[in-house]
Amino acid sequence: MSAAETLDARGLLCPLPVIRTQDRVKGLPPGTIVEVLATDVGTLHDIPAWCRVHGHEVLSMMDQDGVNLGPAGDEAGTAPQGIKAGSEICIRLRVGA
Amino acid sequence: MAKQPKAVALISGGLDSMLAAKVVMDQGVHVEGINFFTGFCVEGHTHAIREKDRAKPKRNNALWVAEQLGIKLHIIDVIEEYKDVLLNPKHGYGANLNPCLDCKIFMVNKALAWSFMEENGFDFIITGEVIGQRPKSQRKETMPVIARESGAQDRLLRPLCAKLLPETHPEREGWVDRGALFDFHGRNRKPQIALAESLGFSDWSQPAGGCCFLTDAQYSAKLTDLWQAQGSRAYELDDIMLLKVGRHIRPNERFKLIVGREEGENRYLEGYRRRFTSLHATSHKGPLALVDGDADDDELALAARILARYGQGRDADSVTIAITQPNAVASEVTVAPLPPSQIPAQWHVGS
Ligand code: SF4
Numbered sequence: 001m002s003a004a005e006t007l008d009a010r011g012l013l014c015p016l017p018v019i020r021t022q023d024r025v026k027g028l029p030p031g032t033i034v035e036v037l038a039t040d041v042g043t044l045h046d047i048p049a050w051c052r053v054h055g056h057e058v059l060s061m062m063d064q065d066g067v068n069l070g071p072a073g074d075e076a077g078t079a080p081q082g083i084k085a086g087s088e089i090c091i092r093l094r095v096g097a
Numbered sequence: 098m099a100k101q102p103k104a105v106a107l108i109s110g111g112l113d114s115m116l117a118a119k120v121v122m123d124q125g126v127h128v129e130g131i132n133f134f135t136g137f138c139v140e141g142h143t144h145a146i147r148e149k150d151r152a153k154p155k156r157n158n159a160l161w162v163a164e165q166l167g168i169k170l171h172i173i174d175v176i177e178e179y180k181d182v183l184l185n186p187k188h189g190y191g192a193n194l195n196p197c198l199d200c201k202i203f204m205v206n207k208a209l210a211w212s213f214m215e216e217n218g219f220d221f222i223i224t225g226e227v228i229g230q231r232p233k234s235q236r237k238e239t240m241p242v243i244a245r246e247s248g249a250q251d252r253l254l255r256p257l258c259a260k261l262l263p264e265t266h267p268e269r270e271g272w273v274d275r276g277a278l279f280d281f282h283g284r285n286r287k288p289q290i291a292l293a294e295s296l297g298f299s300d301w302s303q304p305a306g307g308c309c310f311l312t313d314a315q316y317s318a319k320l321t322d323l324w325q326a327q328g329s330r331a332y333e334l335d336d337i338m339l340l341k342v343g344r345h346i347r348p349n350e351r352f353k354l355i356v357g358r359e360e361g362e363n364r365y366l367e368g369y370r371r372r373f374t375s376l377h378a379t380s381h382k383g384p385l386a387l388v389d390g391d392a393d394d395d396e397l398a399l400a401a402r403i404l405a406r407y408g409q410g411r412d413a414d415s416v417t418i419a420i421t422q423p424n425a426v427a428s429e430v431t432v433a434p435l436p437p438s439q440i441p442a443q444w445h446v447g448s
Contacts, residue, residue: 050172053170
């Protein structure tokens with residue numbers, strides 16, 4: 001399943017990656033797959049939280065080596081163990097209805 | 098059936114705005130949240146930078162609140178427009194560089210514009226303001242100023258202190274029952290905490306000073322220093338982000354050094370090496386420093402001596418420091434670390 005939309009949010013600190021994701025997703029038809037590239041580990045928490053409140057679905061979260069990073073953190077929002085700062089993060093989501 | 102009224106709630110991530118939204122939701126109003134990113138917000142990214150904070154929560158509090166309430170949250174980038182609010186506040190500043198009253202007016206106005214722009218037919222705006230809570234912006238006299246100057250007029254409802262204020266449009270229309278709103282005032286937080294508990298909340302965030310770095314004296318001192326050094330009151334996002342990071346040491350008006358305090362900050366500063374001349378020790382372990390300004394060779398040598406002071410070579414006779422230009426051209430100098438007695442306290446900006 002290839003992503004219809006890719007968003008490059010690398011180098012941005014939260015909440016900017018969330019804002020850029022929100023602005024990109026706006027107006028996209030339900031079911032569209034969006035791939036977000038980021039470097040701030042905060043996105044592993046904030047983008048899923050944003051998806052939950054808007055009814056979008058996070059399909060996967062991986063680092064540049066394809067290592068699965070999700071589901072992100074715990075309730076307190078800590079980054080998952082083992083994620084190196086500066087890693088590249090790829091979050092794929094499906095736009096909800 | 099009558100249409101369900103809709104309101105936009107300003108969500109800061111703190112307790113008051115969470116309660117205000119909840120109280121109105123519980124009256125059957127459809128509520129969505131809005132949150133503004135000015136660049137000065139105290140948010141997850143500051144934790145993300147600092148290594149020692151990595152284990153601590155770095156959730157986005159506004160998103161977290163939206164999730165607790167089960168509402169949508171729209172986060173709006175206002176970095177550019179906010180500059181005018183900060184640089185030219187009609188109502189002046191609070192204790193530091195916080196233009197709280199103008200900021201509130203701006204945010205309510207933006208929420209109003211957003212709710213029209215969305216064509217979602219929002220009927221009114223909610224804030225968590227409490228009379229007397231903040232000395233500058235949340236006073237009985239400022240409440241009508243915000244309502245008037247934002248353009249929201251009587252479509253601005255403050256559920257936590259509504260009983261102390263004139264009736265608003267949503268109350269008159271019967272969308273909201275005034276009798277079920279509150280009369281909170283002053284700095285006492287007990288009523289809010291009691292309300293939170295009665296509504297079933299057990300966790301919330303309460304930033305001490307306010308919602309942004311502008312209420313912080315040290316941060317404001319660094320911002321003032323930046324403006325003085327560049328000879329104009331202007332800023333870009335990178336400038337204000339860098340003020341949140343590192344030790345800022347200014348030996349003279351021509352340049353300052355930004356020295357990483359730990360690994361996370363060093364990594365963050367790395368990202369700026371193509372914009373600034375940077376220094377790091379090659380003979381010893383130590384932090385990365387950026388040179389902000391125009392330093393000549395003598396001043397770079399001084400910068401190297403200062404930096405040597407903050408690495409493992411601090412007690413060595415000499416330390417070799419690489420000086421890298423933004424175009425990646427590098428040179429090395431070998432210097433004696435500057436003794437602490439030769440780093441005057443006033444060189445440390447904002448501390
Ligand atoms: S603390 Fe900062 S964000 Fe909050 S009202 Fe004041 S200036 Fe605005």
